[in-house]
Amino acid sequence: MKQNVIEVKNVTRAYTTEVGIFKKEKKKVEALNGVSFSVKKGEIFGLLGPNGAGKTTMIKILSTMLIPHSGNVSILGLDPAADHRLLRPKINFILGGERNLYWRLSAYDNLSYFADLYKIPKSIKKSRIEDLLKLVGLHDVAHQKVETFSKGMKQRLQIARGLVNNPEILFLDEPSIGLDPVSARQLRETLRKLNNQGTTILLTTHYMYEADELCDRIAFINKGEIIDIDSPSNLKKKVDHLSIIDCSVLGASSSQIDSIKNLKSIHHIQVDRHDFAWTLRIQTTEPQLVVPFIYDSMKNSVITNLTISNPTLEDVYVRTIGENAS
């Protein structure tokens, strides 16, 4: 039985903002509302939720950047609020996007500076930087300024920066945001490699495929509360009685789409519209009833595509978060 390296119990955190120009009023926003979960050593744990769900606040608390208003947090047996000096050398965090680096310095100089900020001894600093640059595939451009890098290269350099202290736990906040599919795959491979070497990883992401492929366990978070925690396969089992119908329609009217929405055998429907084109993603237990109904109700429109498939993690997410929202 692996030990828990992260334990979060009943954590709350609120932000106070001022609204109004002349008559300012204080407004309290609950970012975390009694969050509890634990992460085992060597696990890849995903925090998934919509924007404003509290994911980044949680990561900031875990990485010693923010103090919770109540509840208990323990990382490697240390309290991140009180023992931050002892904890910081053992952890690191990576934010998504292309900032968080000194663009006017080279990749090597960036890593060298951050290595010093993490008090890495001179005897191992050079070899570690070279190893990290090889790991993220930037060895050939080590002495090139970061400002000349592509977004993917900057993101990979950020990964190297986050590993400069060989952390026991790595926190990643939307690490693949804005990356092209090839760079995103490279990132996933790097994270898997790290995890195989024993690094515990906690990440937040909006990409369900990424979470499904990488994470040992996933927590769905919404409005500052954990809604569900389980392995991706167990989460998917919760909806494996459903079939997913993906349907693209051209020239349908709003009333035609509404008639499908009102069908009782539909558990959940996601509708996207681009000019005359509609895309429907339907969760149902009775595809044999829904498919003929779609064809019947779309007589004057063109159905360009219709497929029936098994549910993915995205369907679990939509269902769980959607139910929570309603």
Added chain:
Amino acid sequence: MNLAVSLVHTILVHMKLSIARPMFKFIIWISPLFYSTLAIFIYGKDSPETLFHYVVLGSGFMALWSSIVFSSASDVNRERFYGTLEIIFISPVPFAVTLIGKIIANTLWGLISMILSFVYLKFVFQLELVFYHPWVFLAALLFVLLSLAVFSFFLALAFTLSRQAEALMNFIEYPIYLICGFLFPISYLPAWVQGISYVLPPTWAIQLLRDVTTETLSSQTVLFSFTALVSLTVLYILIGVYFYRLMDKKARFHGKLGVY
């Protein structure tokens, strides 16, 4: 030992980063020439001592102050813009050490700019640079740099804590030249303005350098300026420490470190 390495590396990295900015390049390499030229046109026919006090030291100090205003004072906000502020804040090296490293880096650039101003006046305008008591001048200059670094630390934190204060950054460059008497004695100013001058370390810093470069060095006047500068330096250290704690609180309690 590791802290010292981090401090030195911070100084080197931030010297590189600062001078990579076109505006800072202009402040360090070009503006001292303008200041010196302006000062020599004002005082061109005065005595060598006045020329030294108000042209050489005055324009040198203007260069030093510009470097402080456009670097140290806004460095924390610049890190925020780069997105690196949160990263350096949670690194094991205390944030204060990183901040001090940045300030030393910018003060060194300011010193280079000041020396450039001296060299320009010496070779272009054939101004005589007479240091009657070179060792006393050197000791005073070192203390002046330390005092200005402390003042920069205070400014950097004040600008970080308050968005309103940050808006004043571009606004305080020229008033400080005047209020602190870089180009003329502060006795020319109205009494109520002199009150402000006396609580600003640059006023006593330049006064101390003028006192130690007077031919008839008076230990009493030097001691007076020195004591005033020491007292203000200690005061700004205390305010700086208080502001540092406030900033830490703002960051970790209010979660506003990365917010503009």
